[in-house]
Amino acid sequence: MITLNRTASIAPGKTGDALAFSQQIVRHIKEKYGTTAEVLMPIGGNPQRIAWQVRYENLTQYEALATKLMTGKEYWELASKNSATFLPGSLHDDLWRTI
Numbered sequence: 001m002i003t004l005n006r007t008a009s010i011a012p013g014k015t016g017d018a019l020a021f022s023q024q025i026v027r028h029i030k031e032k033y034g035t036t037a038e039v040l041m042p043i044g045g046n047p048q049r050i051a052w053q054v055r056y057e058n059l060t061q062y063e064a065l066a067t068k069l070m071t072g073k074e075y076w077e078l079a080s081k082n083s084a085t086f087l088p089g090s091l092h093d094d095l096w097r098t099i
Contacts, residue, residue, distance in 0.1 A: 001098035002056040009090035010048045018050050021082040025052065028074060033065055062095070 010018045022039040029037045040051040056062040069075045 002059055002062050003096045003098070004054045004056070004062060005051055005094045005096065006053075007049055007051040007090075007092050007094075009046070009087040010050055011085055011087055012048075014085045015048070017082065017085045021078070021085055022050055022052065024078055025075075028078060029054070029065075029069075032072070032074070033068060035065055 008018075019039070026037045026039055029035050035054060035056075037052050037054045040053055041047070042049055042051075054062075054065075056065070
């Protein structure tokens with residue numbers, strides 16, 4: 001099992017926008033690709049962060065969905081409309097494997 005954790009820092013005053021965008025992305029991934037993603041917010045540390053988590057059976061499944069998202073017009077339209085919602089350079093991905 002592979003888990004993707006993607007985090008981003010929310011720009012000041014943009015928490016509501018970040019939550020709305022996050023739900024749009026989760027809905028898009030589910031409706032278009034049949035993959036479940038979750039939106040997470042920290043209960044400790046810096047509260048101005050948000051994360052998305054997706055679980056995959058293997059790296060091949062992760063790579064297939066990542067390629068579809070990176071080449072998908074709808075994904076980029078959503079992302080570009082909401083780019084001011086997050087601090088530049090704050091996007092961070094972690095891939096974890098279940099052992």
